[in-house]
Amino acid sequence: MKKALIITYYWPPAGGPGVQRWLKFVKYLPDFDIEPVVFIPENPDYPIMDKSLESEISPKLKIIKNPIFEPYKIASFFSKKETKTISSGLIAEEKKQGFLQKLLLFIRGNFFIPDARKFWVKPSVDKISDLLEVEKFDVVITTGPPHSVHLIGLQLKKIHGINWIADFRDPWTNIGYHSKLKLLKFARRKHKQLEQEVLDKADQLLVTSFQTQEEFRSKTTTPVALITNGYDSEIFPKKRRSEKFKISHIGSLLSGRNPENLWKAISELIHENKDFKEQVSIELAGRVSEEVIRSIIDFNLFDYLNSYGYLSHKQAVELQRASDILLLLEINSVETKGIIPGKIFEYLAAQNPILAIGPRNWDVNKIVSETKAGQVFQYNEKEEIKHFILSHFEGINISENSHPKIEEYHRKRLTRRLSELIKSF
Numbered sequence: 001m002k003k004a005l006i007i008t009y010y011w012p013p014a015g016g017p018g019v020q021r022w023l024k025f026v027k028y029l030p031d032f033d034i035e036p037v038v039f040i041p042e043n044p045d046y047p048i049m050d051k052s053l054e055s056e057i058s059p060k061l062k063i064i065k066n067p068i069f070e071p072y073k074i075a076s077f078f079s080k081k082e083t084k085t086i087s088s089g090l091i092a093e094e095k096k097q098g099f100l101q102k103l104l105l106f107i108r109g110n111f112f113i114p115d116a117r118k119f120w121v122k123p124s125v126d127k128i129s130d131l132l133e134v135e136k137f138d139v140v141i142t143t144g145p146p147h148s149v150h151l152i153g154l155q156l157k158k159i160h161g162i163n164w165i166a167d168f169r170d171p172w173t174n175i176g177y178h179s180k181l182k183l184l185k186f187a188r189r190k191h192k193q194l195e196q197e198v199l200d201k202a203d204q205l206l207v208t209s210f211q212t213q214e215e216f217r218s219k220t221t222t223p224v225a226l227i228t229n230g231y232d233s234e235i236f237p238k239k240r241r242s243e244k245f246k247i248s249h250i251g252s253l254l255s256g257r258n259p260e261n262l263w264k265a266i267s268e269l270i271h272e273n274k275d276f277k278e279q280v281s282i283e284l285a286g287r288v289s290e291e292v293i294r295s296i297i298d299f300n301l302f303d304y305l306n307s308y309g310y311l312s313h314k315q316a317v318e319l320q321r322a323s324d325i326l327l328l329l330e331i332n333s334v335e336t337k338g339i340i341p342g343k344i345f346e347y348l349a350a351q352n353p354i355l356a357i358g359p360r361n362w363d364v365n366k367i368v369s370e371t372k373a374g375q376v377f378q379y380n381e382k383e384e385i386k387h388f389i390l391s392h393f394e395g396i397n398i399s400e401n402s403h404p405k406i407e408e409y410h411r412k413r414l415t416r417r418l419s420e421l422i423k424s425f
Contacts, residue, residue: 001033001034001035002033002034002035002138002139002422002423002425003034003035003037003136003137003138004029004034004035004036004037004137004138004139004140004141004422005037005039005128005131005137005139005140005141006022006025006026006036006037006038006039006141006143007039007124007128007140007141007142007143007149007152007153008022008038008039008040008142008143008149009040009041009044009117009120009144009145009146009149010022010046011023011038011040011063012050012051012053012054012056012057013046013049013050013051013053013054014044014046014048014049014050014053015046015048015049015050015053015310015312015313016047016048016050017229017251017341017342017343018145018169019050019053020053020229020232020313020342021143021167021169021208021229021342022038022143022167023053023056023057024230024232024411024415025411025414025415025418026038026058026061027056027058027232027411027415028411028412028415028416029415029418029419029422030058031412031415032415032416032419033419034419034422034423036061037061037062037063037064037137038061038062038063038064039063039064039065039066039124039128040063040064040065040066041065041066041067041068041117041120042065042066042067042068043067043068043070044068044070045070048287048310050310050312050313051312052312052313052314053313064127064131066120066123066124066127067123068117068119068120068123069119069120070116070117070119071112071116071119102182105181105182106181106182108181109181109182109183109187110181110182110183110184110186110187113187113190113191113194114146114147114148114151114172114190114191114194114195115145115146115147115148116146117146117148117149118148118151120148120149120152121148121151121152121155124152125152125155125156125159128140128152128156129156129159129160132156132160132162137162138163138422138425139162139163139164139165139422139425140153140156140162140163140164140165141153141164141165141166141167142164142165142166142167143167143168143169144166144167144168144169144170144172145169145170145172145175147168147172147194147195147198150166150198150202151194151198153166153198153202154197154198154201154202157201157202158201163203163425164201164202164203164204165202165203165204165205165206165421165422166198166199166202166204166205166206167205167206167207168205168206168207168208168212168216169208169229170208170212170339171212171215171335171338172191172195172198173188173191173192173195174212174215174335174338175335196219196220199216199219199220199222200220200221200222202222203222203425204222204223204225204421204424205220205222205223205224205225206224206225206226206227206418206421207224207225207226207227208226208227208228208229208340209226209228209338209339209340209363210226210338210363210366211337211338211363212338213225213226214338215338225417225421227414227417227418228340228345228367228409228414229340229342229345229414230345230409230410230411230413230414231345231346231348231349231409231410231411232410232411232412233317233346233349242322243279244279244280244281245276245279245280245281245324245325245393246281246283246322246323246324246325247266247280247281247282247283247323247324247325247327247355247389248282248283248284248285248319248320248322248323248325248326248327249283249284249285249286249326249327249328249329250285250286250311250316250319250320250326250343251285251286251341251343252286252287252288253284253286253287253288253289253292253329254289254331255289255290255291255292256331256332256333257292257329257330257331258289258291258292258295259327259329259357259379260295260299260379261379261380261381261382261385262327262355262357262382262385263295263296263298263299263301264299264382265382265383265385265386265389266280266282266299266301266304266389267299267300267301268386269386269389269390269393270301270304273390273393275393276390276393279393280304280393281304281306282296282301282304282305282306283306283308283319283323284305284306284307284308285308285309285310285311285315285316285319286308286309286310286311287309287310288307293307316343316346317346317350320343320346320347320350320352321350321352323350323352324352324353324392324393325352325353325354325355325389325392326347326350326352326353326354326355326374327354327355327356327357328341328343328344328347328354328355328356328357328358328364329356329357329358330356330357330358330359330362330364331358331359332358332359332378332379333359334359336358336359336362337359337360337361337362337363338363339362339363340363340364340367341364344356344364344367344368345409347373348367348371348373348406348409349406351373353373353374353375353392354368354373354374354375355374355375355377355385355388355389356368356374356375356376356377357376357377357378357379357385358376358378358379359378360378362376364376370405371405371406373406375388
């Protein structure tokens with residue numbers, strides 16, 4: 001049996017999609033004759049918590065914990081709200097940022113390179129070095145963000161010559177929020193230098209999107225494999241319409257993802273269609289920026305809004321199943337074309353139509369198209385969005401058939417592909 005050491009910052013009781021990728025891989029790896037060992041921080045400062053995910057951890061799994069110094073804990077003394085906002089990625093537009101947020105972003109971008117978890121690198125390298133003297137691993141896997149976790153792999157590669165897989169759940173220097181960190185020239189150079197070193201020194205790169213695979217292949221000769229995120233539930237039968245026509249978004253809704261033409265389309269349908277007015281409900285689960293709430297108010301939709309805050313993973317799946325349209329939103333920029341939100345795969349399993357709004361040539365387009373699970377729009381396509389909503393409200397596009405090709409995104413099938421990479425060492 002092969003043995004893999006997985007180094008990750010996010011682990012239950014942390015919540016959010018960043019946790020689930022490796023929680024699920026670890027769950028299924030033993031089925032493919034691979035023993036996972038997980039290395040995590042002992043005292044992390046997670047922006048989102050979901051204790052329900054702890055029930056998915058096998059009691060047989062070996063977990064090694066190492067203390068971490070978290071600068072965000074110090075910053076929270078000045079402003080807990082601003083610190084949580086930056087830590088969770090809810091960064092306001094430049095013109096709407098207060099002085100404190102601008103200052104914290106400047107410090108985060110220029111003094112904590114590549115990120116605020118950098119202080120976990122040296123103590124983790126030291127502890128794992130001691131571990132490697134008594135325990136043999138066929139491969140060491142690092143997963144980021146935070147991308148400082150990859151620096152642990154980089155140092156272990158230099159010192160011990162380990163077999164190393166670097167898993168990028170998101171891009172590094174090409175990620176959307178990178179430009180908001182107010183980076184000075186030296187900091188930009190440092191980020192690029194560290195990224196390039198990780199790309200070149202790893203034995204295998206793993207990415208979650210087609211665009212990131214292309215980007216990394218243009219930057220390095222290291223092999224780049226694509227294994228997307230996935231779903232781990234059963235594929236649910238289509239539900240019957242409830243009293244409400246629920247248009248739902250699950251996950252953080254950042255300022256840059258504010259779909260004003262969607263709100264406008266819904267507002268127009270409310271004025272034009274009495275039945276729609278009586279039945280429509282906007283369901284938002286997760287952190288929602290103040291700009292989004294203001295837009296909903298501006299379009300006179302506040303009375304139709306149910307905002308739940310963060311839901312446990314189980315509750316989120318239940319909402320997906322109970323929805324009539326599932327919203328998938330991404331920032332409209334070149335940098336976000338390669339972002340495939342993890343929730344799309346659970347949306348597929350829920351088998352309710354996906355209304356996706358994002359950048360031109362978005363990777364999501366390929367998945368939605370091949371599974372016939374909905375439609376992808378650009379932010380300016382208000383009339384097309386309006387037509388999509390109305391047609392589903394009236395039942396014109398309802399199909400009793402399952403979406404094709406969903407099964408290939410099941411977590412166990414994806415883990416099989418990961419196991420093949422591990423066994424190649």
